[in-house]
Amino acid sequence: MLRDVTIGQYLPGNSLLHRLDPRSKINGVLFFMISLFVINNMVGYWLMVISAVGMILLSRIPLKYFLKGIKPLLLIIILTVILQALMTPGEIIWQWKFLHVTKEGLIQALFMGTRLVLLVSITSLLTLTTTPIVLTEGIEKMLNPFKVIGVPAHELAMMMTIALRFIPTLIEETDKIMKAQAARGADFESGNLIKRVNALIPILVPLFLSALKRAEDLATAMEARGYHGGEGRTRLKELHFAGKDYGAFGMAVILLLAAIATRVLF
Amino acid sequence: MPLEVKNVEYTYSPNTPNASVALKGVDLTIDEGEFVGIIGHTGSGKSTLVQLLCGLMEPSEGQILIDGVDINNKETPKDIRKKLRLQVGMVFQYPEHQLFEETVLKDICFGPKNLGFNEEEAKKLAKDAMKKVGLPLKYAEESPFDLSGGQKRRVAIAGVLAMKPKYLILDEPTAGLDPQGREEILAQVQQMQKELGITIILVSHSMDDVARFADRIIVMNKGEKYLEGTPREIFAHDEELISLGLGIPQVTQILKRLQKEGWAVRTDIVELDAAKEEILKAWRARKGGNNHA
Amino acid sequence: MIQLENLTHTYSSEQGKNVAVDNISLEIHKGEHLAILGQNGCGKSTLAKHLNALLLPTAGRVIVEGMDTKDESKLWQIRQTVGMVFQNPDNQLVATTVEEDCAFGVENLGLEPKLIRQRVDEALATVGMSEFKEKAPHLLSGGQKQRVAIAGIIAMRPQYIVFDEPTAMLDPHGRSEVIQTMQKLNKEENITIINITHFMEEAVLADRVVVMDKGKIAFMGTPKEVFRQVERLKALHLDVPVVTELAQAIGAETGIDGDILTIEELVVSLCR
Numbered sequence: 001m002l003r004d005v006t007i008g009q010y011l012p013g014n015s016l017l018h019r020l021d022p023r024s025k026i027n028g029v030l031f032f033m034i035s036l037f038v039i040n041n042m043v044g045y046w047l048m049v050i051s052a053v054g055m056i057l058l059s060r061i062p063l064k065y066f067l068k069g070i071k072p073l074l075l076i077i078i079l080t081v082i083l084q085a086l087m088t089p090g091e092i093i094w095q096w097k098f099l100h101v102t103k104e105g106l107i108q109a110l111f112m113g114t115r116l117v118l119l120v121s122i123t124s125l126l127t128l129t130t131t132p133i134v135l136t137e138g139i140e141k142m143l144n145p146f147k148v149i150g151v152p153a154h155e156l157a158m159m160m161t162i163a164l165r166f167i168p169t170l171i172e173e174t175d176k177i178m179k180a181q182a183a184r185g186a187d188f189e190s191g192n193l194i195k196r197v198n199a200l201i202p203i204l205v206p207l208f209l210s211a212l213k214r215a216e217d218l219a220t221a222m223e224a225r226g227y228h229g230g231e232g233r234t235r236l237k238e239l240h241f242a243g244k245d246y247g248a249f250g251m252a253v254i255l256l257l258a259a260i261a262t263r264v265l266f
Numbered sequence: 267m268p269l270e271v272k273n274v275e276y277t278y279s280p281n282t283p284n285a286s287v288a289l290k291g292v293d294l295t296i297d298e299g300e301f302v303g304i305i306g307h308t309g310s311g312k313s314t315l316v317q318l319l320c321g322l323m324e325p326s327e328g329q330i331l332i333d334g335v336d337i338n339n340k341e342t343p344k345d346i347r348k349k350l351r352l353q354v355g356m357v358f359q360y361p362e363h364q365l366f367e368e369t370v371l372k373d374i375c376f377g378p379k380n381l382g383f384n385e386e387e388a389k390k391l392a393k394d395a396m397k398k399v400g401l402p403l404k405y406a407e408e409s410p411f412d413l414s415g416g417q418k419r420r421v422a423i424a425g426v427l428a429m430k431p432k433y434l435i436l437d438e439p440t441a442g443l444d445p446q447g448r449e450e451i452l453a454q455v456q457q458m459q460k461e462l463g464i465t466i467i468l469v470s471h472s473m474d475d476v477a478r479f480a481d482r483i484i485v486m487n488k489g490e491k492y493l494e495g496t497p498r499e500i501f502a503h504d505e506e507l508i509s510l511g512l513g514i515p516q517v518t519q520i521l522k523r524l525q526k527e528g529w530a531v532r533t534d535i536v537e538l539d540a541a542k543e544e545i546l547k548a549w550r551a552r553k554g555g556n557n558h559a
Numbered sequence: 560m561i562q563l564e565n566l567t568h569t570y571s572s573e574q575g576k577n578v579a580v581d582n583i584s585l586e587i588h589k590g591e592h593l594a595i596l597g598q599n600g601c602g603k604s605t606l607a608k609h610l611n612a613l614l615l616p617t618a619g620r621v622i623v624e625g626m627d628t629k630d631e632s633k634l635w636q637i638r639q640t641v642g643m644v645f646q647n648p649d650n651q652l653v654a655t656t657v658e659e660d661c662a663f664g665v666e667n668l669g670l671e672p673k674l675i676r677q678r679v680d681e682a683l684a685t686v687g688m689s690e691f692k693e694k695a696p697h698l699l700s701g702g703q704k705q706r707v708a709i710a711g712i713i714a715m716r717p718q719y720i721v722f723d724e725p726t727a728m729l730d731p732h733g734r735s736e737v738i739q740t741m742q743k744l745n746k747e748e749n750i751t752i753i754n755i756t757h758f759m760e761e762a763v764l765a766d767r768v769v770v771m772d773k774g775k776i777a778f779m780g781t782p783k784e785v786f787r788q789v790e791r792l793k794a795l796h797l798d799v800p801v802v803t804e805l806a807q808a809i810g811a812e813t814g815i816d817g818d819i820l821t822i823e824e825l826v827v828s829l830c831r
Binding site: 131132133161162164165172214217220222223224226227232233236237238 | 611645649663668696
């Protein structure tokens, strides 16, 4: 049923990675990504692969969840790899008509493929070990310093929370409206593009009206519960930087330094 | 010709860890012209059942037959199945949430147009439907969103009625209305059955509403047909109904209670006036008896 | 005490003016369970929104525990004193888990996280939703959602709670969950309850019933005083308890009272 839809892909668990402060995790992912673009040789790639595998093992999340994350991007990854292999000039090792594969091309393709797979896996690791709500809180806290230059950190986070809360409700509602219109003989499946787009109007208009009504009700309810913006507001679950978070931060810095070192030394 | 449900089963998200059986082994027949009440808790399977009846979902097992034809048989041409399916009209809970057109008339025309009627015919059907639900024609060119809650609901019901269904399913048609709105809608529904001969299938949580109008009641529980019969037959099972949390009409409850106190009253009455007569009769008898003693 | 003094609310639109609440004066006493009964459009929901300054009077005043709702400096104190539960259970839950939602109002008060945790746990226990605290609201039944909404309000420790048709969208099971919770809060927590409803089954449970019609108070009194006026209620298109109607129908001959509200009372009177 549609109400089983889950937002994000959080997998409950109690590993070290699950327990880290979201800010440490977001920070870690950022450092990992930068490192990924710093490295340019085999040693660097080994460094990144080993640290990624290490983190995945630490999270105790089965490998299949990462493969699931890669699957939708598989086509893009394969295409990039093939293009890299074919387009890089150098020592030709295989040729057919105008197509030729070079040794350099193969290495580049392997690097690029590894880079993409690691990129997807490490972001999956973040969303697999962090609930959307905690992630939102982390983003809010990290954006807080930018308030002085006008970044509405609290408002953005509140919007994300409300979106997360209402997406399942609206999906359920869409399902109901579609059924009601189907019962009036609406056909969403046949006809050309214009016809199909037109067929969406009987769904979109009621959905939009209902969303507006919900927004209005919610605003009233929030006001009645004393909401007056982020000023003076405290939280049930405050984020706390613990020893392990400083550790994680240190590891992230070391990883980046190591990545730079591989580039300079090898 | 009847609407038949043969040994129907329905499972949500089959073959997944979330699979849940919503209906199992349901058999029933609804004859043309009847007023049937389907009653049960949230989660009893009644909503699933009616969605199968109007072809919005296909049963996992078993068949739904309209006039003897299986509405889900792939060998029957698609357009014939659609026509057949649309003989069963369905008014969902809070049907006013499906309105979308600029005017009342245009909105009611949506169904007939989907059935292939041209502009003129559709308008004629729509106006007929407005009359049937007691909506004055002066509202035809107004925006449905400017009407009151009760009127919006009538527009939505008219939108289904304009398709001339033989069977009309109404899922909690009185939900959210105040007592006056509730009475008006129920009276209108009863009139549709009596005067237009439309078969009515009323889905409700309220035994009081169903008992007053239905010729036959079907009680659903945990995905199965639990009881079936005339209101009187059903209320004989009062203790089971109460344990299911469904209860029996108040009038019936009063009579049952009096009977327990030793009064010689019938307990299969649902109307207030009839109950009044019954209680007075017993009261006179008791008083007479006391005088003799 | 909440005092309404000549409260009037007029909505102005292009089509003209609509007087939703018309010169109402009423006192709501601390600790009472008040029901405001009336059909849709009688102005009862507009009146409700004045009790915690969601709307301000266009004429007259509303005084909550000595605070005028027009006094902006008292706004947040008034909203903390008078909580509000709305009709649609879906549209008043803000957060993605039950406990986070329950915390929302208390968070707005700016309390210490430790204290928020304590209040949330207590509130969820009071409404019997503790075991669901990690759940997402959209997976709950209507009655459960409404109980979470109530918990969110009581965590703020209000003295009054206004229920604006809290059961209109619920099934019978959900309805009885909410009514039981409401009564418990009144009896055990000593919170003043103001229940806006069109269900007479709920009004019967109140200490005092105010019947509204066309923006005015039509009449008021204890449930017995109100519901014995069967004809008057019917003229306002309101329901009357079946028991009361039956009692009055047989009253002339049997001599039983016309203010009977429960089956038990009727049976006892008849058997006397």
